[in-house]
Amino acid sequence: EDKVVQSPLSLVVHEGDTVTLNCSYEVTNFRSLLWYKQEKKAPTFLFMLTSSGIEKKSGRLSSILDKKELFSILNITATQTGDSAVYLCAVESLRYSGAGSYQLTFGKGTKLSVIP
């Protein structure tokens, strides 16, 4: 059974701090790892990582994958109150059901609260 574990489960920081969110996984037929941000409604896509050691970056957010050690981190620098959200990590695996279909297994998320 595929498993994705995120840590910490919750985190409170002050504006301007830098935070690191962790995601470890155990899956068969790994294809990619994805990060999502969820505020009040739907999760919104942040990054997809498929190769080890290559950093993906978008503004103050960055992420890297280590396929040997089976984990990923999401960094947020100079945090702002608008970064307050639940950050979800998901791992995509290939499911050999004859259709070659893909599915995502999600972690339980890290709730980040940024206070002024």
Next chain:
Amino acid sequence: DAGITQSPRHKVTETGTPVTLRCHQTENHRYMYWYRQDPGHGLRLIHYSYGVKDTDKGEVSDGYSVSRSKTEDFLLTLESATSSQTSVYFCAISDKDRGTGNSPLHFGNGTRLTVT
């Protein structure tokens, strides 16, 4: 929001009644998914579809059925709703091709279902 509409947005129903949730997409994506999100469990896959009339079970499929008669519509049915099915239900889509597999899921805004 990636052309995904879920209906209804909220629903309250009684135990034992049938309920159908609808997901409609305008992106012509091949893959569609139904997830439920509960505190302490994160997002869990109920069913997914990899084409018209092609569906498969996820990890929490008991008590649910799905149908996909057109590319744009994916229906989730609770044949006889129970209180344990009180949850927020998210539809997601992906244009993942069998050969490449590298395409993130995009989520609808969710349906909040309460079974009393």
